[in-house]
Amino acid sequence: MSARLKIDSLHFAETAGRMSGECSLQELSRLHDLLTSREGTLHWSLEGGRDAGRPVLRLGVQGRLKLVCQRCLAPCVHPLTVEAILPIARNEEELALWESEDPLLDGLVAEPHLDVRDLIEDEVLLSLPAIPRHPIGECGQADD
Numbered sequence: 181m182s183a184r185l186k187i188d189s190l191h192f193a194e195t196a197g198r199m200s201g202e203c204s205l206q207e208l209s210r211l212h213d214l215l216t217s218r219e220g221t222l223h224w225s226l227e228g229g230r231d232a233g234r235p236v237l238r239l240g241v242q243g244r245l246k247l248v249c250q251r252c253l254a255p256c257v258h259p260l261t262v263e264a265i266l267p268i269a270r271n272e273e274e275l276a277l278w279e280s281e282d283p284l285l286d287g288l289v290a291e292p293h294l295d296v297r298d299l300i301e302d303e304v305l306l307s308l309p310a311i312p313r314h315p316i317g318e319c320g321q322a323d324d
């Protein structure tokens with residue numbers, strides 16, 4: 181994904197668009213402060229469709245991130261799995277109505293030039309643990 185990939189989000193949802201690809205961690209600059217290594221690639225897929233009567237984008241992202249364990253400060257591998265369902269509202273008013281019906285809704289306002297890489301970056305950041313840690317027993321401090 182060297183060139184910026186953009187879609188018309190509402191059109192993509194309503195026409196059941198499909199695309200997938202790979203994205204290097206180098207390209208996701210907003211993640212860089214959290215990573216101990218920028219090497220690696222994320223696999224992503226995007227599908228348009230409907231959910232609960234609303235046009236949606238379904239975004240899947242898989243990969244492995246090296247984060248910093250907040251207990252021992254050593255790198256810890258985080259297996260990343262994002263599966264987001266993102267309703268696409270026509271405008272702010274429609275999104276506000278949907279959010280009043282469903283406070284957990286993770287919706288977006290229709291965007292004729294939605295940057296797919298920005299969307300992936302947003303959803304990956306949202307999915308990360310607030311405090312990354314090794315699993316119990318695998319932490320560097322577990323031996324102390």
Ligand SMILES: [Zn+2]
Pocket residue numbers: 249250251252253254256313314318319320321
């Ligand atoms: Zn640790």
